[in-house]
Amino acid sequence: MKKLINDPKDVVPESVTGFVAAHGDLVRAEFDPIFIVRADAxxxxxxxxxxxxxxxxxxxxxGFVGYGMLDGAVPGPVFTSPTPDPILAATKAVDGGAGVLHIVKNYTGDVLNFETAADLAAAEGIEVRSVITDDDVAVKDSLYTAGRRGVAGTVLVEKIAGAAAQRGDDLDAVTAVATKVNAQVRTMGVALTACTVPHAGEPSFDIADDEIEIGIGIHGEPGRERIKLEPADSIVDRIIEPILDDLPFKSGDDVLLLINGMGGTPLIELYIAYKHAAEVIEERGMHITRxxxxxxxxxxEMQGFxxxxxxxxxxxxxxxxxxxxTAALRWGR
Amino acid sequence: MKKLINDPKDVVPESVTGFVAAHGDLVRAEFDPIFIVRADAxxxxxxxxxxxxxxxxxxxxxGFVGYGMLDGAVPGPVFTSPTPDPILAATKAVDGGAGVLHIVKNYTGDVLNFETAADLAAAEGIEVRSVITDDDVAVKDSLYTAGRRGVAGTVLVEKIAGAAAQRGDDLDAVTAVATKVNAQVRTMGVALTACTVPHAGEPSFDIADDEIEIGIGIHGEPGRERIKLEPADSIVDRIIEPILDDLPFKSGDDVLLLINGMGGTPLIELYIAYKHAAEVIEERGMHITRxxxxxxxxxxEMQGFxxxxxxxxxxxxxxxxxxxxTAALRWGR
Structure with a gap:
C-alpha cells in the first residue's frame, strides 16, 4: 500500500483538519464527534x-459545504457509515429553525444511521426530512445496499436542493426538488483498477491487468460484468445505453452530462469519455445544456469513471x- | 497499460474535442494546428x-483559459512540446492589439518553440514578451531542462498575470507581475508511482513498491533522491524545507500554499499533506492567507503531489x- 498518509487511523481527522485549514473562509469543523458545517452556520x-x-x-x-449547497457534512471512517451521533450533532449545528433535509446515498448503514439521527433530532424538536439517492442503474441490491446504490448523481441533488434552500424555499419545497433530481438522474460507473482502504492495507478487490469492471460501485462493489479492456468509446457505449434506456430519456430533452472521475483517472481521459458520451446523447436527439x-x-485512488x-x-x-x-464547486457571487 | 483512451495517437485531439464540448461557454478550439482560446478572443x-x-x-x-486568466493554450503531444506553428496561430488568434505575453515552463523544447513563434509573430507586427517559469527547487538542470524546471507554480503565475491583463494593465505591467510571481514562488514534488505516456505504453520510470522519488519532475524526470516510503508528515518535511530555505521566506510573510495533486492521488491525501505543511509554515511565523x-x-495518472x-x-x-x-479555476463574477 503506497499512500500519502500517517497512521491509517488518523486519515479522516487529519484530512478534515487540513480541509478546514485550507477553506476556513467557507467551513469549520467539530472533531468530537466529527462533522463539517458552513462557516456561517x-x-x-x-x-x-x-x-x-x-x-x-x-x-x-x-467539499460541497458552503453557500448554495450543503450546510453540513458528516464523514465516517473510510468506506464506513458515520454513526448517528455526529449526524445528530451536525443536524443540530445547522438547524436555523426552518427544518433540516438529510440527503443520504442508498447504503444500508447510511440509511439506518441517518434515520436514527433524524428520529433523535425530531425528539429535540427539529423537523427533519430525508431524501435517499439511488441513481446507479448498474445493479439492484448490492454488497451494502438494498435496491439501487446512490452514487455520483448525489452531487447534482445536493447542488440543486442547496440552491433551492439558499433562495428561501421551505422544507417541503426543498425536499420535493431533491426528490425530483434523484428521480431524473441516472448513473453508471466503470473501474479500471481497484482501490485500497488505508486501514485494510489491501486492494478492495482483485482485477487483472487487462480487465475492467462494468457497473462498479463506489466502494468497489461488484458491477454487472468483468470484461477485457476496450477502447474508451466502447466502454462509454456500454454504460450510457443502460442509463439512457432506464429513465427513459427522449429526443428533445435537455440534459446535464456529468463525467465523474473515480480519483485516479487523469482529466485528459475524462474528456475523451465526455466527447463520445456527448456524441451519443446528441445522436439520440437530446441537448446537453449543462x-x-x-x-x-x-x-x-481507483482508476475509472x-x-x-x-x-x-x-x-x-x-x-x-x-x-x-464551496471548496469543490464554485461559481457566481 | 490501462487507460481510458481510444487510439493513443488520438488522445490529445479527442480530449480537446471533449474539453471544448463541455466548456463551450468559456472556450473554443482550432484543430489544424491545435490550440484553445477564450470564447470571446x-x-x-x-x-x-x-x-x-x-x-x-x-x-x-x-483548463485555465477564460476570463481573468489565459487567452490561449497550446497543447503539444503528451509530454512533448508543441511546435512553433500552433503557438504562432494561437498568438495571432488572441492578439487584441495590446501585445501578447507567453508564459512558458522552463523546458528546452518549450522555450525554443515559443521563442521561434514569438519571432514569427513579431515579424507579423505583434508585440510578444515571454516569461519563463522555473519554480522547481528540486534540481538544477534535468532531463529536458537547463536550469530549474517550471512546474505547478506556473498556475499561480497564470492566474495573477491573467488578472492583471483583465483589469487593463499594459504589456510591460503584465510581464512585470508575471516575472514577480515566478520570482516569489517555489515548488517541490514527490512521486509515489510512475505514469505511462499513451504512445509509449510503458511507465516512464521504474519505482519499487516501497519507494518514492523526492523532487520528481512533472514528466517523471529524476529528482533528488529515491527513498523508502515514509509517513506523509515526513515527506512534507523533506520537500517544504528546501522550498522555505530557497527564497528565503521569513517570519511575518503572507503566503499562498498550493498542494497540487499529480493526477492519481486522492484528495483525502492531499489535505493530509496540507495539514502538516500549514503547521510547518505557521511554526516559521508565516501566515497562510490564501x-x-x-x-x-x-x-x-502519477500518484504524488x-x-x-x-x-x-x-x-x-x-x-x-x-x-x-475557467474550466478549472472559477470564482467571483
Missing part, C-alpha cells in the same frame, strides 16, 4: 441540508446555475 | 496571454482574488 430561517457517509469519496461531501467534468464522487445524465427543465437549470461557493 | 485592447506545453498535465493549460488544493499541474509556496503582498493578493472564469 446556522443560517437563521433557511432550510439546512446535511449529507454524509463513509470517507474516501472526496470531495463528496465536505456539463460537469472532474473528480466529484471518488473511490480513493462514472457517467451521469440528469434530465433538466427550466427550474432545475435555474437552480443549477445559481451561485455556489 | 481576441479581446480588443487587452493584453493577451498564451501558455502551452506538452499534454498530460491537465487541467494545465487549457490556499489552493487539488489537481492543477498533473503528470497523467507537489507543494508550492508563493510570497504574497497586497497587489498579488488582490490579483489572486480577482474574478476568474
Amino acid at each position: 446556522p443560517v437563521a430561517g433557511k432550510v439546512a441540508i446535511v449529507s454524509g457517509g463513509g470517507s474516501g469519496h472526496e470531495p463528496l461531501h465536505a 456539463s460537469l467534468v472532474g473528480n466529484f464522487t471518488t473511490s480513493l 462514472s457517467l451521469s445524465v440528469l434530465k433538466l427543465d427550466d427550474e432545475l437549470t435555474e437552480l443549477w446555475d445559481a451561485p455556489v461557493q | 481576441p479581446v480588443a485592447g487587452k493584453v493577451a496571454i498564451v501558455s502551452g506545453g506538452g499534454s498530460g498535465h491537465e487541467p494545465l493549460h487549457a 490556499s489552493l488544493v487539488g489537481n492543477f499541474t498533473t503528470s497523467l 507537489s507543494l508550492s509556496v508563493l510570497k504574497l503582498d497586497d497587489e498579488l493578493t488582490e490579483l489572486w482574488d480577482a474574478p476568474v472564469q
Whole structure:
C-alpha cells in the first residue's frame, strides 16, 4: 500500500483538519464527534441540508459545504457509515429553525444511521426530512445496499436542493426538488483498477491487468460484468445505453452530462469519455445544456469513471446555475 | 497499460474535442494546428496571454483559459512540446492589439518553440514578451531542462498575470507581475508511482513498491533522491524545507500554499499533506492567507503531489482574488 498518509487511523481527522485549514473562509469543523458545517452556520430561517457517509469519496461531501449547497457534512471512517451521533450533532449545528433535509446515498448503514439521527433530532424538536439517492442503474441490491446504490448523481441533488434552500424555499419545497433530481438522474460507473482502504492495507478487490469492471460501485462493489479492456468509446457505449434506456430519456430533452472521475483517472481521459458520451446523447436527439467534468464522487485512488445524465427543465437549470461557493464547486457571487 | 483512451495517437485531439464540448461557454478550439482560446478572443485592447506545453498535465493549460486568466493554450503531444506553428496561430488568434505575453515552463523544447513563434509573430507586427517559469527547487538542470524546471507554480503565475491583463494593465505591467510571481514562488514534488505516456505504453520510470522519488519532475524526470516510503508528515518535511530555505521566506510573510495533486492521488491525501505543511509554515511565523488544493499541474495518472509556496503582498493578493472564469479555476463574477 503506497499512500500519502500517517497512521491509517488518523486519515479522516487529519484530512478534515487540513480541509478546514485550507477553506476556513467557507467551513469549520467539530472533531468530537466529527462533522463539517458552513462557516456561517446556522443560517437563521433557511432550510439546512446535511449529507454524509463513509470517507474516501472526496470531495463528496465536505467539499460541497458552503453557500448554495450543503450546510453540513458528516464523514465516517473510510468506506464506513458515520454513526448517528455526529449526524445528530451536525443536524443540530445547522438547524436555523426552518427544518433540516438529510440527503443520504442508498447504503444500508447510511440509511439506518441517518434515520436514527433524524428520529433523535425530531425528539429535540427539529423537523427533519430525508431524501435517499439511488441513481446507479448498474445493479439492484448490492454488497451494502438494498435496491439501487446512490452514487455520483448525489452531487447534482445536493447542488440543486442547496440552491433551492439558499433562495428561501421551505422544507417541503426543498425536499420535493431533491426528490425530483434523484428521480431524473441516472448513473453508471466503470473501474479500471481497484482501490485500497488505508486501514485494510489491501486492494478492495482483485482485477487483472487487462480487465475492467462494468457497473462498479463506489466502494468497489461488484458491477454487472468483468470484461477485457476496450477502447474508451466502447466502454462509454456500454454504460450510457443502460442509463439512457432506464429513465427513459427522449429526443428533445435537455440534459446535464456529468463525467465523474473515480480519483485516479487523469482529466485528459475524462474528456475523451465526455466527447463520445456527448456524441451519443446528441445522436439520440437530446441537448446537453449543462456539463460537469472532474473528480466529484471518488473511490480513493481507483482508476475509472462514472457517467451521469440528469434530465433538466427550466427550474432545475435555474437552480443549477445559481451561485455556489464551496471548496469543490464554485461559481457566481 | 490501462487507460481510458481510444487510439493513443488520438488522445490529445479527442480530449480537446471533449474539453471544448463541455466548456463551450468559456472556450473554443482550432484543430489544424491545435490550440484553445477564450470564447470571446481576441479581446480588443487587452493584453493577451498564451501558455502551452506538452499534454498530460491537465487541467494545465487549457483548463485555465477564460476570463481573468489565459487567452490561449497550446497543447503539444503528451509530454512533448508543441511546435512553433500552433503557438504562432494561437498568438495571432488572441492578439487584441495590446501585445501578447507567453508564459512558458522552463523546458528546452518549450522555450525554443515559443521563442521561434514569438519571432514569427513579431515579424507579423505583434508585440510578444515571454516569461519563463522555473519554480522547481528540486534540481538544477534535468532531463529536458537547463536550469530549474517550471512546474505547478506556473498556475499561480497564470492566474495573477491573467488578472492583471483583465483589469487593463499594459504589456510591460503584465510581464512585470508575471516575472514577480515566478520570482516569489517555489515548488517541490514527490512521486509515489510512475505514469505511462499513451504512445509509449510503458511507465516512464521504474519505482519499487516501497519507494518514492523526492523532487520528481512533472514528466517523471529524476529528482533528488529515491527513498523508502515514509509517513506523509515526513515527506512534507523533506520537500517544504528546501522550498522555505530557497527564497528565503521569513517570519511575518503572507503566503499562498498550493498542494497540487499529480493526477492519481486522492484528495483525502492531499489535505493530509496540507495539514502538516500549514503547521510547518505557521511554526516559521508565516501566515497562510490564501490556499489552493487539488489537481492543477498533473503528470497523467502519477500518484504524488507537489507543494508550492508563493510570497504574497497586497497587489498579488488582490490579483489572486480577482474574478476568474475557467474550466478549472472559477470564482467571483
